[in-house]
Amino acid sequence: MEEFFNNIKESFKEATLEFETINIKIDSTEWIDVHKKLRDEFNLKFFSWLSAIDWDNEVSVGEAPKESVSPSFEIITCLSDLDNTNLVTVSTSISKSEPNINSLIDVYAGANWHEREAYEMFGINFENHPNLEKLYLPDGYEGNPMLKSFELISREVKPWPGDVDVEGMPEESESDGSVDG
Amino acid sequence: MVNALDPQNMNSFSEASVSVEIETEDMTLNIGPQHPSTHGVLRLVAKVDGEKVHDVKPVLGYMHRGYEKLAEVRSYPQITTLVNRIDWVAGFSNEIPFIAGAERLMEIEVPERAKHIRLILTEMARISSHFVFNGAYALEVGALTPIFYAMEDRERVLDLIESVTGGRFHPNFNRIGGVKPAAGAGPTSKKNIQDLPAGFYRDTKVAMEKVIQAADQFQNLIGGNEVFKKRTKNVGVLTAETAEAYGVSGPILRASGVKSDLRTQTDYLPYDQFDYDIPVGENGDCYDRWDVRVKEMVESAKIVLQAIDSMPSGPLQAKVPKVIKVPQGRTYVRAENPKGEMGYYIVSDGGLGPYRLKVRTASFSNVSILPIMLEGALLPDLIAIMGSLDFVLGDVDR
Numbered sequence: 001m002e003e004f005f006n007n008i009k010e011s012f013k014e015a016t017l018e019f020e021t022i023n024i025k026i027d028s029t030e031w032i033d034v035h036k037k038l039r040d041e042f043n044l045k046f047f048s049w050l051s052a053i054d055w056d057n058e059v060s061v062g063e064a065p066k067e068s069v070s071p072s073f074e075i076i077t078c079l080s081d082l083d084n085t086n087l088v089t090v091s092t093s094i095s096k097s098e099p100n101i102n103s104l105i106d107v108y109a110g111a112n113w114h115e116r117e118a119y120e121m122f123g124i125n126f127e128n129h130p131n132l133e134k135l136y137l138p139d140g141y142e143g144n145p146m147l148k149s150f151e152l153i154s155r156e157v158k159p160w161p162g163d164v165d166v167e168g169m170p171e172e173s174e175s176d177g178s179v180d181g
Numbered sequence: 182m183v184n185a186l187d188p189q190n191m192n193s194f195s196e197a198s199v200s201v202e203i204e205t206e207d208m209t210l211n212i213g214p215q216h217p218s219t220h221g222v223l224r225l226v227a228k229v230d231g232e233k234v235h236d237v238k239p240v241l242g243y244m245h246r247g248y249e250k251l252a253e254v255r256s257y258p259q260i261t262t263l264v265n266r267i268d269w270v271a272g273f274s275n276e277i278p279f280i281a282g283a284e285r286l287m288e289i290e291v292p293e294r295a296k297h298i299r300l301i302l303t304e305m306a307r308i309s310s311h312f313v314f315n316g317a318y319a320l321e322v323g324a325l326t327p328i329f330y331a332m333e334d335r336e337r338v339l340d341l342i343e344s345v346t347g348g349r350f351h352p353n354f355n356r357i358g359g360v361k362p363a364a365g366a367g368p369t370s371k372k373n374i375q376d377l378p379a380g381f382y383r384d385t386k387v388a389m390e391k392v393i394q395a396a397d398q399f400q401n402l403i404g405g406n407e408v409f410k411k412r413t414k415n416v417g418v419l420t421a422e423t424a425e426a427y428g429v430s431g432p433i434l435r436a437s438g439v440k441s442d443l444r445t446q447t448d449y450l451p452y453d454q455f456d457y458d459i460p461v462g463e464n465g466d467c468y469d470r471w472d473v474r475v476k477e478m479v480e481s482a483k484i485v486l487q488a489i490d491s492m493p494s495g496p497l498q499a500k501v502p503k504v505i506k507v508p509q510g511r512t513y514v515r516a517e518n519p520k521g522e523m524g525y526y527i528v529s530d531g532g533l534g535p536y537r538l539k540v541r542t543a544s545f546s547n548v549s550i551l552p553i554m555l556e557g558a559l560l561p562d563l564i565a566i567m568g569s570l571d572f573v574l575g576d577v578d579r
Contacts (some may be wrong), residue, residue, distance in 0.1 A: 045425045047428045053536075062532075065546065
């Protein structure tokens with residue numbers, strides 16, 4: 001793993017190693033080339049998954065980021081080799097006003113369904129995808145459910161049930177609230 | 182216009198009709214979403230040219246419950262309940278990578294005893310999942326008997342899981358930092374927690390011996406059956422190259438000859454303390470996929486027997502804060518589930534719940550290979566190939 005990380009570092013200077021996972025941040029224009037390189041030169045042939053994160057300060061579900069972020073989509077792929085010893089995530093940022101990125105299908109055929117899922121859930125447009133249509137959602141469904149601005153209707157009707165369990169516990173105010181088993 | 186019924190023309194007509202090419206039209210065949218062999222609600226739209234299938238399009242979403250969205254409005258302890266229901270045939274093993282991810286970000290060291298209990302129950306979940314596959318797959322290719330044996334044997338394992346966790350399918354047994362005190366345990370106090378129910382070791386030993394016997398029985402009853410061999414050998418061959426590009430994992434990948442098993446290659450549970458084999462197939466056909474799973478049941482039973490003999494003593498829970506807040510950071514933890522690689526990518530912003538939770542399930546990638554495998558296959562083989570992938574729709578749709 002250490003040796004592999006050093007090899008990666010020669011090509012990608014800003015790669016980081018955290019929790020046994022190598023993270024590489026790249027520009028969205030290099031998306032295809034980097035994946036080709038990782039597949040062919042670094043033997044990362046196993047395509048695990050592709051997904052996206054919606055970074056936004058104004059959220060209608062969950063909690064907003066603590067520090068202000070610039071609104072964008074982060075797209076992440078996870079690759080590994082078949083010995084499973086090396087695990088790499090590749091991520092890039094694209095703007096929310098023009099959410100376009102090249103499709104990875106020519107590099108990893110398995111990206112097909114993952115990209116269709118990201119397309120319907122986030123509204124990301126994968127260019128050159130042969131069959132970019134909805135995967136899970138029914139025809140005629142409007143909106144992209146995984147966007148942070150997309151409301152959960154049940155939360156509108158009834159507030160988060162977790163509030164009942166979590167709020168108002170005496171330990172929360174104490175600085176060191178650890179308990180035994 | 183030639184009158185075909187005129188005896189004078191009979192001769193020339195019959196000669197002419199032989200040379201005429203019959204134009205056939207492709208028929209569109211809809212399978213599911215409620216076909217018994219689809220393990221839930223998978224729908225396939227296939228074009229059929231005579232007996233040959235092509236252009237298969239899986240239609241998903243009938244079981245989509247939006248767990249990734251739901252996870253954003255729930256706290257970490259609440260999410261354990263959700264993830265139980267992803268692959269309901271092996272509910273326990275779904276919890277492990279999620280809990281391990283949260284523990285990793287919180288830097289909690291889980292006590293050895295809790296890890297062992299997790300490992301035992303994970304392997305039991307694997308055994309029960311493979312029992313279901315064995316029975317159901319034999320049924321799909323035309324053998325009625327094995328499912329009755331499989332269900333009876335599985336019940337023994339489910340009883341054990343229930344005696345510890347209180348639930349047969351959805352245990353919800355893991356806690357961040359360890360496991361909860363068992364359902365069948367006596368009165369618990371902070372000093373003396375009786376974690377496993379009385380007689381658990383004895384019952385487990387009996388049950389695991391039965392599992393090994395059952396696997397042997399399946400090898401004779403199903404594997405030795407000439408009809409089964411004819412239906413599965415050299416059917417639905419999957420090469421390792423295709424499998425890895427599509428992210429196909431677990432027993433399907435191993436049946437294609439790749440010795441890839443996250444249990445030995447990562448350290449989410451202490452598998453390195455035990456001695457077991459990783460069964461690998463040669464041809465990557467339906468028979469190999471079946472065979473690998475039967476052999477895996479035996480290996481799992483061996484792991485459980487060893488784990489019981491070497492069970493360490495000690496606490497079940499590490500010290501954790503009463504209000505679980507996961508520090509800012511992100512991690513991807515993956516585990517070898519019965520159906521393949523399952524993992525959770527947790528993006529935490531330091532709150533009560535994750536900012537984003539990506540669920541990577543095995544069946545999703547495994548099913549995405551179906552259009553490739555079914556291209557040009559015979560219609561009767563469609564069910565045999567589909568069944569050999571051993572997917573559960575909760576695991577595909579999430």
